[in-house]
Amino acid sequence: MDKKIQEQESDYAITPRAVDYSQWYLDVIAAGELADNSPVRGCMVIRPNGYAIWENMQKILDSSFKAKGVRNAYFPLLIPKSFFEKEAEHVEGFAKECAVVTHHRLALDDKKKLEPAGLLDEPLIIRPTSETIIYSMYAKWVHSFRDLPLLLNQWANVVRWEMRTRPFLRTTEFLWQEGHTAHAAKEEADATTLQMIEVYQEFFEKYLAIPVIKGIKSESEKFAGAVYTTCVEAMMQDGKALQVGTSHMLGQNFAKPFDVKFTDKNGQPQYVWQTSWGISTRAIGALIMVHSDDKGLILPPKIAPIAVVVVPIWNKDSEMVGVIEQAKQAAAQISSQAGCVVYVDEREGRPGPKFYEWERKGIPLRIEIGPAEIANKKVVIVRRDLGDKAIAPLADLPAKIKELLESMQINLYERAKQYREKMTKAIDSYDEMKTFLSGKDSGFVTAGWCGNAECEAKVKTETTATIRCLPLQQDHKPGKCIVCGQETTDTVIFAKAY
């Protein structure tokens, strides 16, 4: 066996989920070479395997946005402190965790040490989100109702100085997209807020095979500066919730301080109505946490940078050329007829370590092809989600691959959905909820809530669970607040969350 591959195998040991879920997550990331810790506190490096997933996510979302008339633009990284302060709730929400630029050069001090120099007149904040800088431009661009709606998006990096970080889920710097729209009418902004959370729902469910619950955040959990925040929430394999996308109705909260006004059809000046919405590299964390197993990453076919890997197998050197040739032919056929990305692993080395490598990297299907397979005109196909081996005639390979990829995509979604359903409980008694949430197999609780922040805070203090959202679709209607017993028409989801 190749010495290097041996070393790697031990480097890539994965802690089982049942032993330590948190360590398992870190191990899957390391084994899949998705990301690495950087020397900068709380910042990660996204390695090529991880970044390729992000590129696929960008392609899917970008084309969904453009289909809705949204155009991309780019706004400055740095925000003057005075802009940041204009919306009171907004600055309150972000001031505690922002990177501040105070100087514009380094120069040698008295002790010949290079220190910050060139003090800025006004400190600049590295964007934690861009409402303020973007809307200062909207004020310049929007004049008449004919300039509306204004629908822009930007793909960017943002910085939030988080104290407790975890790769993909919560990092000081992260990559995201942030959409920002301005409308002439409140109803249009309400509709766009909802429309974009539906775009996210489709993205997660159809492509990432992650079932999500669409809902509205409570006041205490909404975006700092929004009138209300809608969200999509997903359940991880430890039963915890992860907020994977948000869409905010901003009302006129930013339009007023930034003076974004237009002349309506009657010639009257009006403030615009606005929305903002985003998803981030956190979606990669969700993808890992929802589908992967103790062998490593599992990627749904529709988001996998490589859908199929072909591993040619030979015993004698004399067989090598022929087997590789046949593997390449099969790959070309699958690629053109099944329309997916296929990689032929021609590297030297034994097949076993190669199998493990592609397994821990989450590639949906593996094809094994050797002299026996070529002679029989049949190959072995292994599915990453179930580990099932199938034998397929070489002639039918593209059709079989297409069928297996589709089946795997559905299976991953269904498996995640069944798990969520199993781990979700409709509860009407506060004591029962406390017991459920403190248990090992705790998950989502659906329960009534009166809307009072004190009841919400009590649950958080006593169980660490938070209100994830008021689901837009409510099946369980208890009619009473689970904490205070007051009558209510609202049902919420309580869960521990990342």
Place this chain on the structure above:
Amino acid sequence: MDKKIQEQESDYAITPRAVDYSQWYLDVIAAGELADNSPVRGCMVIRPNGYAIWENMQKILDSSFKAKGVRNAYFPLLIPKSFFEKEAEHVEGFAKECAVVTHHRLALDDKKKLEPAGLLDEPLIIRPTSETIIYSMYAKWVHSFRDLPLLLNQWANVVRWEMRTRPFLRTTEFLWQEGHTAHAAKEEADATTLQMIEVYQEFFEKYLAIPVIKGIKSESEKFAGAVYTTCVEAMMQDGKALQVGTSHMLGQNFAKPFDVKFTDKNGQPQYVWQTSWGISTRAIGALIMVHSDDKGLILPPKIAPIAVVVVPIWNKDSEMVGVIEQAKQAAAQISSQAGCVVYVDEREGRPGPKFYEWERKGIPLRIEIGPAEIANKKVVIVRRDLGDKAIAPLADLPAKIKELLESMQINLYERAKQYREKMTKAIDSYDEMKTFLSGKDSGFVTAGWCGNAECEAKVKTETTATIRCLPLQQDHKPGKCIVCGQETTDTVIFAKAY
């Protein structure tokens, strides 16, 4: 005429090039809605029309890189000061113009004002380029010769605190790609340096229709930390040079301080050999400056986000539906058969202002279609570069459009090349060079240079021109330094530059 369009027309007045070239450039950007000044000093906003050009540039380059085996990754925005200091020339080159993060939150001070708080133990620099942070990771990832070559690229924003800025050409923050490779052998790194500058040459010449000169920078103009820098230089319409892409051979200059070592085939530890290379949103500035005219932007077809605009024309309201229908049919045919992006301008309003709008936005071809054209089964096509009108039968439209787009792409390249040739002079006398460079129609000078930094500095002081590069292909071989007369085999290009 629509009141708003009237207002816009006067907003979009363009200063002729002959009157004020510098103002013309800013006017073209404003009229084309490519970018806008932001409230952050030296930072611009890239508007949707400008960003769509950048997206096309990204697509072209990204696929060229991937075809060479390069993969994308993402590294932190913030670099610890200590990393930045590890390579002496590098920090010397960038310390004077870098944004420094010193605090991680804002808090109310004694006067109830929100001020920087949470002083960092070590200041962080916003990346002006990422060699240091990336190579600190390479040290962790590279162990054996089997890990090489390591070929990564990142698409990112960078910040350099420039004192004199100009949209796209020089801004405090800009977008770029930076490729970083590590190799086992010096020869491989040399070859990659050259290979990447050739990728840039193809990008500029084939897609942007911008002829470039490929060459090597003098010591004083090379990248801070490189062994040598190769570049592509283009001539703008005022005869000035613009450096549009660079590829650096870094040797082991970074490998040593960052300890990027591998075990070679003989089991011996060795430092890697490295390259880095990049192009930025400056390429959009070059695109504008090379091709546009006094009517506004001109986009080469291969980079234009919209290649063809169809303007339906009707006199009576009753004609509107039929004309728009016919326009859409023609657009669909062109789009599918000529394989280009076509936009139908269905907006209310007279055709005249629409024509001006698409002209100043640089759309390569405009099709005019009205009741008379429909009756005659012929349409009018107007080329943006020459302003020529052609009449084409509706039946032949896709073929005609394809032909015109190809012809326009070639014409723009040839026009730019002829201009550069006209404005380039081989000069052997220093006095003649001084006269040429001080003239109104000054451009590039090819002349001998002894390699001495003092001769280079003398030219800069006396003419403001700099050595743009030692061209890889040298036609003019004067044999003597134009300044000191010393014998030399090197020819360089002197020019004033942006």
